[in-house]
Amino acid sequence: MPLFSPALLLHYLCSGPFIHGAMITLLISLVSLCLGIVVGLLLAVAQQVPFRPVRSLVVGYLWLFRGTPVLLQLVFAFNVLPGFGIVLPGFACAVLALGLNEGAYMCEIMRSGIRAVGPGQRLAARALGIEEWQIMLWVVLPQALRIVIPPIGNQFISMLKVSAMVSVIGTQELLLTADQAASMNFRYLEALSAAGIWYLALTTLFMGVQHMIERACRRRGKVESPRLSLIAPTADLEAAR
Amino acid sequence: MSPLLEARGIWKRFGAEDVLKGVDLSVAPRECLVLLGPSGSGKSTLLRCLNLLEPISSGSIRFKGEEIAQARRKSAVQIRRQIGMVFQNFELFQHLTAEDNVALAPMRVNGETPQRARELARQLLCKVHLPDKAGAYPDELSGGQQQRVAIARALAMQPSLILYDEPTSALDPETVGEVLRVMQELAEEGMTSIVVTHEMNFARRAASQVVFIDDGQIAHRATATEFFSGCVPDRVARFLGKIAA
Numbered sequence: 001m002p003l004f005s006p007a008l009l010l011h012y013l014c015s016g017p018f019i020h021g022a023m024i025t026l027l028i029s030l031v032s033l034c035l036g037i038v039v040g041l042l043l044a045v046a047q048q049v050p051f052r053p054v055r056s057l058v059v060g061y062l063w064l065f066r067g068t069p070v071l072l073q074l075v076f077a078f079n080v081l082p083g084f085g086i087v088l089p090g091f092a093c094a095v096l097a098l099g100l101n102e103g104a105y106m107c108e109i110m111r112s113g114i115r116a117v118g119p120g121q122r123l124a125a126r127a128l129g130i131e132e133w134q135i136m137l138w139v140v141l142p143q144a145l146r147i148v149i150p151p152i153g154n155q156f157i158s159m160l161k162v163s164a165m166v167s168v169i170g171t172q173e174l175l176l177t178a179d180q181a182a183s184m185n186f187r188y189l190e191a192l193s194a195a196g197i198w199y200l201a202l203t204t205l206f207m208g209v210q211h212m213i214e215r216a217c218r219r220r221g222k223v224e225s226p227r228l229s230l231i232a233p234t235a236d237l238e239a240a241r
Numbered sequence: 242m243s244p245l246l247e248a249r250g251i252w253k254r255f256g257a258e259d260v261l262k263g264v265d266l267s268v269a270p271r272e273c274l275v276l277l278g279p280s281g282s283g284k285s286t287l288l289r290c291l292n293l294l295e296p297i298s299s300g301s302i303r304f305k306g307e308e309i310a311q312a313r314r315k316s317a318v319q320i321r322r323q324i325g326m327v328f329q330n331f332e333l334f335q336h337l338t339a340e341d342n343v344a345l346a347p348m349r350v351n352g353e354t355p356q357r358a359r360e361l362a363r364q365l366l367c368k369v370h371l372p373d374k375a376g377a378y379p380d381e382l383s384g385g386q387q388q389r390v391a392i393a394r395a396l397a398m399q400p401s402l403i404l405y406d407e408p409t410s411a412l413d414p415e416t417v418g419e420v421l422r423v424m425q426e427l428a429e430e431g432m433t434s435i436v437v438t439h440e441m442n443f444a445r446r447a448a449s450q451v452v453f454i455d456d457g458q459i460a461h462r463a464t465a466t467e468f469f470s471g472c473v474p475d476r477v478a479r480f481l482g483k484i485a486a
Contacts (some may be wrong), residue, residue, distance in 0.1 A: 129323075
């Protein structure tokens with residue numbers, strides 16, 4: 001075998017396990033991001049509540065999840081939770097740990113978005129006699145979410161890469177697939193390159209999607225659709241009230 | 242006629258500072274009260290106290306004969322629905338079209354269907370002479386147009402009283418007239434209003450009562466006829482001279 005075999009690289013790239021691994025990576029990232037957005041939005045809204053214990057809980061959450069490594073949270077969910085009778089499959093553990101962790105960062109992003117909506121907008125809505133929770137739902141959040149679309153896009157791209165850590169708990173995502181393929185014939189160069197190319201393909205794809213969403217947001221008429229999809233968590237928001 | 246809104250001894254303290262020091266004010270139905278005064282005299286604060294956006298430190302506010310100054314949060318929201326407010330910086334909802342800005346409160350507060358709320362919105366946009374701007378977003382409108390949408394938005398809740406907080410101060414001179422025209426038309430139709438403004442021509446045409454407020458107190462009050470007949474205290478005359486200059 002030569003030092004580098006393009007044929008083997010191509011074979012890996014198009015092989016079932018690699019495609020499957022890439023799809024698992026994509027799925028974990030997407031689901032974790034969605035969970036992160038929901039958690040982040042709830043935390044950010046909870047921070048606006050004029051009731052101290054609620055705000056303290058949010059601070060505690062941020063302190064815990066931002067103060068410990070994601071890898072620790074991941075391994076914790078996988079190895080410690082079963083001791084309490086909570087046995088989750090690897091995929092669920094991965095999504096839980098990554099999503100809750102992401103929620104802490106997403107909270108800060110959402111909060112900056114909510115803050116960017118001027119106090120005059122709230123005052124105007126209050127003067128109309130709109131209830132506080134409806135002001136949040138119909139006046140503040142729609143504007144805040146548009147502001148946070150670019151940073152959310154960045155978080156997603158970072159999530160695609162962070163999801164590689166999930167390999168340590170045995171979930172068959174892209175990196176673990178590559179590692180296992182290589183350990184059978186020691187062709188690390190080809191296997192890891194194939195995984196790298198898949199990662200690049202996914203991140204490039206999503207940079208494109210992000211670019212398109214941002215452009216659509218700048219054109220007024222088109223703003224509805226991306227905004228609505230991001231508003232989806234507000235159903236939970238109402239339930240939480 | 243019994244007053245629609247009557248404030249007695251309004252006192253408002255922000256920290257150690259007394260912004261309003263015992264203000265009495267009364268506006269009868271169909272009346273247009275113009276509130277004058279140097280900046281920092283407490284005019285805007287007074288307006289916000291009247292529709293309960295700011296709690297007052299002491300005093301009494303009677304609206305339609307009922308005491309509202311100590312209203313709880315829930316009933317304060319109810320009362321604000323009957324009192325429209327127009328802001329210096331318009332404060333239109335940036336993510337909504339002109340039509341949806343007007344339709345939002347009828348939809349979310351009164352539970353109107355979107356179709357009926359939008360129909361009402363289009364009627365009100367006609368009333369403020371913007372029939373063809375229903376689909377425009379705030380940043381596609383001039384200042385004068387935005388302020389007229391804001392007036393339509395305030396009218397959408399069918400208020401018994403409108404408070405205008407320096408509605409033309411942030412406008413280019415050439416769009417001031419179109420906003421004042423709408424305000425005057427509403428006043429002539431009998432819309433009760435309290436207007437903080439420096440536009441003396443508007444006051445001359447539309448006001449029934451002029452109140453001059455200085456340093457948190459009412460320094461002078463007169464019917465419009467008296468006020469413009471020329472006999473005003475020196476302090477007021479100096480102020481008028483300044484804003485005319």
